Amino acid sequence: MEALESLPEWSQVLSGAPLRSLREEFASDSARTSAMTLHAGDLFVDYSKQRVDESALTDLLNLAKAREVTTSFQRMKNGERVNFTEGRAVGHMALRTPKDGTFLIDGVNVVPAVHSVLDRMADLARGIRSGEIVGSTGKRMCHIVNIGIGGSDLGPAMVYEALRANRHEAISCHFVSNVDPADLEANLKGLNPEETMFVVASKTFTTVETLANAQVAREWIVQALGLDAVDKHFVALSTNSDAVRAFGIDTTNMFEFWDWVGGRFSVASAIGLSVMIAVGPETFEEFLSGMHLMDIHAAEAVGRENAPLILALLNIWNTAVLSTKSRAVIPYSFDLRRFPAYLQQLIMESNGKSVRSDGSRVPYSTSPVIWGEPGTNGQHAFMQLLHQGTDVVPVDFIGFACSSADDASRNELLFTNMVAQSQALAFGRTADELPESSVRPHRTFEGNRPSTTIVAPELSASVLGQLIALYEHATFFEGVIWDINSFDQWGVELGKELAQTLGSKLENFSALDHRDLDSSTHTLLSWFVQQQKKSN
Known part of the structure; x- marks a missing residue:
């Protein structure tokens, strides 16, 4: 691939000037918002408060065309080995391809294998939820403890919290990732071993942190229930049947996933087993359908109608032209409180790279630092810096029209707070809008702080899947333009x-x-x- 800095399209992007005043731009262009909003599935994306104009958008889209991002996406979708440093295909889209669909990797349609695992997961989930599958003493499984790290923890833990409204009322999930003994100890406190099942997630079943915690969990079960109880209280998410068997887990309770699925892209695989048990196979299927819907959008939507591409281009603009070093993700949703942490791994582990595909050093900035907390909490913590700090930090706001809680008044308060923050960041407050006072300089806001707002009717399982896939594909498009491998670490x-x-x-x-x-x-x-x- 030709060096990015040698492309005239890249030079054209860098020569562009960010909008001097969003306030003035909105006042002079009544069509700005309609031109800079788009629909993707159930998501409505408003990027009109980004510091770009039509000329900058045209330059960015020309850059995407020059970098052949559509062709690169198709290569990934065709199962080619786009993870070039590890010689692997990248098949997370196969995980949510419908049963009658096709996704080829090395010439083999992997969809039947994917759905074979999903069907076995569903059988286990239904058995636990109905009480047909019980522990060694005959008691129902009420506590699912997921032991993993990285994508084997961040993904399922985030989805479990996000789908709180769909969870089985008699089943609770706990997530252990840290090798700090306090993590497992805190999660096991108050649990009855007779009612507890452990899900151990390790592809090779050799991950040091995961196996260290799993061994302690095994001792906890053995001490309480005896050695024979292990195979009733443990399942494995792995491909190493010998190691799983040596641990004491019946390999019929081993659920496979594949080396063409990176950990940070794996929540739709067997890694999502604890989530499926909690919310049920039907809701999990809805979640997968939402991801697949965004996969289709990313593959088929053209140019400025392609939501993940637009997000990627705006992120590149902010990094390259505004020289921003971090990006905040602020979901105005309590149930999405783990989403920023999930995106930290997805984006920073994927695109926190400084070497290009040819082995040369990257001479431009790649991934910014991703961080965030839910609103409205953030308004009383870090929003001060976002409004008046010396560094410009672009923001992704995420909100919903309806909440799972039946309280229209508070949900209205939540949504209007989100919109107010994006409004304040964009337009600020001038001295003329304040009374004469010695503190007037301290109460002015320059505005021009860029943000994108992503909203949906509600946080359903499908919408959550769409959000995850939206950011996955935006991350991929960024990596293609920067000419880095988004799939190694x-x-x-x-x-x-x-x-x-x-x-x-x-x-x-x-x-x-x-x-x-x-x-x-x-x-x-x-x-x-x-x-x-x-x-x-």
Whole structure:
């Protein structure tokens, strides 16, 4: 692929000037909002408060055409090995392809295999929900403890919270990811082992943090119910049947997923088992249908009608032209409170890269830092900085017309607060709009802070699926334009390797020559060993 900086289309984007005044632009162009809003499935996207004009949008769309983003998307959809550093296809769209559909990877239609796993998941979920599948003492399973890390935790934990209104009232899910003993301890507190099932998510069944927590969970079950209870109280999400069997889990309770599904894209796979148990197979199917709906939109919508493409181009504009370094995602929905954390992994692990496909260093900014909290909480925490801070932080607002709670008054308050924040960020407040006062300079807002607002009628399972897929595809389009691989995570792998090396050194630390380590690492490990001796 030709270097981005050598393209005339990229130079044209960089030569563009951001709008000097959103206030003036809205006052002079009555058609701006209608021109800069679009529908994608059940989502309505308003990007009119971004600091772009028609000329900038045209330049961005020309850039997308020059980078052949549509062709790249089709290559992914065709099952080609677009994860070029690992030599893998990228098949998360196969996970939500309907049973009668086709998704080829290496010439094989993987849809039947996907639905075979989904059907087995549904059988287990229905059995637990109905009480037909019970624990070793005959009691119903009331507590599902998901043990995983990264995408095996962030995805299902977020979806479980988001679909609160759909959950079985007698089943609660708990999510354990941190190897800190406090995480598992806190989640097991108050649970009855007889009523608890563990879902252990590890593709290779060798993930250090996950297996460390799973071993402790196994001891908890064995101590309470005996060794024979393990196969009644554990299921595995893995491809390593030997390791699963050695752990004590019956391989008939092992649910497969594949190396063409990255962890951060895996919630629609067996990784979503705990969610399916909580909300039921029918609701989970609705969730998958929503994702598939956005897959079709991303593949078929053209130019400025393509919502994920527009989001990607606006993000690139803000990073390249406005030189922004972070982006806030603020869902005005209590149930979506885990969504920003989910997007942190999706976007930053995908596009937090500095090397291009040819191995050369990226000479431009790629992914910003993604962060956020739900509104209206954020208004009383960080919104001050977004309005008057020295750094410009673009915002994605997400809201809904209706809430699962039947309280129209408070839901109206929630929605109007969201719209008011986007209005204040865009238009600010001038000194002329305030009475004469010594504090008037402190009460003025310059505005021109860009935001996009994404709204839907309600947070249904389908809408949640559409939101996730919207951001997945926007992330992909960004990666294509930046010429980086959005599907590997070598920075994560390095940390794992170093942690294993340091762990082995701790086993005989007293005999370790300090020259084997840098002075800082040696000092910190020495301090840790000394503290461990004191506590013992």
